[in-house]
Amino acid sequence: MDTDGSDQQRLTDNTARDFISSWSPDGSRIAFFSNRDGNFEIYVMDTDGSDQQRLTDNTAGDLMPSWSPDGSRIAFFSDRDGGEEIYVMDADGSDQLRLTNNHASDGQPSWSPDGSRIAFASNRDGNTEIYVMDADGSNQQRLTDHPYSDWQPSWSPDGSRIAFASLRDRNWEIYVMDADGSNQQRLTDHPARDWQPSWSPDGSRIAFASDRDGNSDIYVMDADGSNQQRLTDNPDDDMTPSWSP
Numbered sequence: 001m002d003t004d005g006s007d008q009q010r011l012t013d014n015t016a017r018d019f020i021s022s023w024s025p026d027g028s029r030i031a032f033f034s035n036r037d038g039n040f041e042i043y044v045m046d047t048d049g050s051d052q053q054r055l056t057d058n059t060a061g062d063l064m065p066s067w068s069p070d071g072s073r074i075a076f077f078s079d080r081d082g083g084e085e086i087y088v089m090d091a092d093g094s095d096q097l098r099l100t101n102n103h104a105s106d107g108q109p110s111w112s113p114d115g116s117r118i119a120f121a122s123n124r125d126g127n128t129e130i131y132v133m134d135a136d137g138s139n140q141q142r143l144t145d146h147p148y149s150d151w152q153p154s155w156s157p158d159g160s161r162i163a164f165a166s167l168r169d170r171n172w173e174i175y176v177m178d179a180d181g182s183n184q185q186r187l188t189d190h191p192a193r194d195w196q197p198s199w200s201p202d203g204s205r206i207a208f209a210s211d212r213d214g215n216s217d218i219y220v221m222d223a224d225g226s227n228q229q230r231l232t233d234n235p236d237d238d239m240t241p242s243w244s245p
Contacts, residue, residue, distance in 0.1 A: 001218075001231065001232070003200075003220070003231075003243075004231070005218070005230075005231030005232060008232070010049075011030070011045065011047075011048070011049035012032075012034075012045070012049060012052070014034065014036050015036075016034055016035045016036035016037075017034065017035055018032055018033075018034040018036070018043075019032055019033050019034070019063075019240060020032045020240060020242055021033065021064055021065050021066065021240065021242060022065050022066050022067045022074070022242060023047075023067065023242055023243070023244050023245055024067050024071050024091075024245075025067060025068075025069055025070065025071045025245055026071055026245065027047065027244050027245040028046065028047060029044050029045065029046055029047065030044065030045055030046075030047055030242075031043070031044050031055075031065035031066075031067055031074055032044075032045070032065065033062065033063045033064065033065060033076075037054065039058075039059065039060065039061055040061040040062055040063050041054050041055070041056045041057065041058065041062050042054070042055045042056045042062045042063075042065045042074065042076055042089075042093070043055060044091075047244070054093075055074070055089065055092070055093030056076075056078075056089070056093060056096070058078065058080050059080075060078055060079045060080035060081075061078060061079055061080075062076055062077075062078045062080070062087075063076060063077055063078070063107070064076055064077055064107060064108055064109065066109045066110055066111055066118075067091070067111070068088075068111050068115050068135075069111055069112075069113055069114065069115045070115055071091060072090065072091055073088050073089065073090055073091060074088070074089055074090075074091055075087070075088045075099070075109035075111065075118055076088075076089070076109065077106065077107035077108070077109065077120075081098065083102065083103060083104070083105065084105040084106055084107050085098050085099070085100045085101060085102065085106050086098070086099045086100045086106050086107065086109050086118070086120055086137075087099060088135075098137075099118070099133065099136070099137030100120075100122075100133070100137060100140070102122065102124050103124075104122055104123045104124035104125075105122065105123050105124075105128075106120055106121075106122045106124070106131075107120060107121055107122075108120055108121040108151055108152055108153065110153045110154055110155050110162075111135075111155065112155050112159050112179070113155060113156075113157055113158065113159045114159060115135060116134065116135055117132050117133065117134055117135060118132070118133055118134075118135055119131070119132045119143070119153035119155060119162055120132070120133070120153065121150070121151035121152065121153065123149075125142065125145075127146075127147065127148065127149055128149040128150060128151045129142055129143070129144045129145060129146070129149075129150050130142075130143045130144045130150050130151070130153050130162065130164050130177075130181075131143060132179075142181075143162070143177065143180070143181030144164070144166075144177070144181060144184070146166070146168050147168075148166065148167040148168040148170075149166065149167045150164055150165070150166045150167075150168070150175075151164065151165055151166075152164055152165040152195060152196055152197065154197045154198055154199055154206075155179075155199070156199050156203050156223075157199055157200075157201055157202065157203045158203055159179060160178065160179055161176050161177065161178055161179060162176070162177055162178075162179055163175070163176045163187070163197035163199060163206055164176075164177070164197065165194070165195035165196065165197060166186075169186070169189075171190075171191060171192070171193060172193040172194055172195040173186055173187070173188045173189065173190070173194050174186070174187045174188045174194050174195070174197045174206065174208055174221075174225070175187060176223075186225075187206070187221065187224070187225030188208070188210075188221070188225060188228070190210065190212050191212075192210055192211050192212035192213075193210060193211050193212075193216075194208055194209075194210045194212070194219075195208065195209055195210075196208055196209040196239060196240055196241065198241045198242055198243055199223075199243070200243050201243055201244075201245055203223060204222065204223055205220050205221065205222055205223060206220070206221055206222075206223055207219070207220045207231075207241035207243065208220075208221070208241065209238070209239040209240065209241065211237075213230065213233075215234075215235065215236065215237055216237035216238060216239050217230055217231070217232045217233060217234065217237075217238050218230070218231045218232045218238045218239075218241045219231060
């Protein structure tokens with residue numbers, strides 16, 4: 001859809017579930033995951049929905065693709081080795097490598113704009129927190145430390161901040177913090193669920209999903225949390241917003 005919510009168009013038409021996650025940096029393709037072949041795999045298509053191709057082929061689940069800023073690689077998470085870990089592959093699906101190796105669940109990767117780091121969510125310390133690591137999997141560090149879950153990290157285009165969803169106020173709200181984990185601030189404050197933040201390319205706005213009006217719709221707000229507006233209005237759920245470059 002357009003950024004004001006108009007001109008909504010369907011890109012996939014499948015009896016299975018297709019979830020959009022990440023645009024390529026040049027705006028020509030969209031990576032997504034689908035269970036159309038029996039289990040969740042990573043696929044890619046042109047932005048008009050044509051030329052749909054499968055990139056992974058595994059008996060386990062491969063989910064939540066995230067394109068690197070230079071367009072050469074796609075990070076994702078998979079339980080192919082017995083636990084949910086973060087992997088990376090070339091944009092054509094080749095050279096699949098595991099980046100994390102933990103008995104807990106590591107997922108929801110988000111690349112830093114310069115491609116040097118990947119933010120992700122993990123419950124390795126007892127509850128889900130936001131972590132960051134170098135793009136080769138080294139130097140893994142925890143950014144949040146709270147008794148309630150923090151997840152769904154989304155890096156700002158200038159690399160200075162990370163938006164995320166948190167249960168720390170007993171329901172899902174959108175927060176933002178500096179890229180080192182400091183200066184954590186709440187952006188939404190609603191008794192319903194606000195989650196799945198996604199930064200606009202210029203860093204001025206954040207799209208997110210919320211069920212504040214009875215079912216999940218796509219909303220947008222300024223980067224400071226002000227001017228919250230609903231973009232979709234449908235009796236079925238609209239979720240997982242992702243901005244084009």
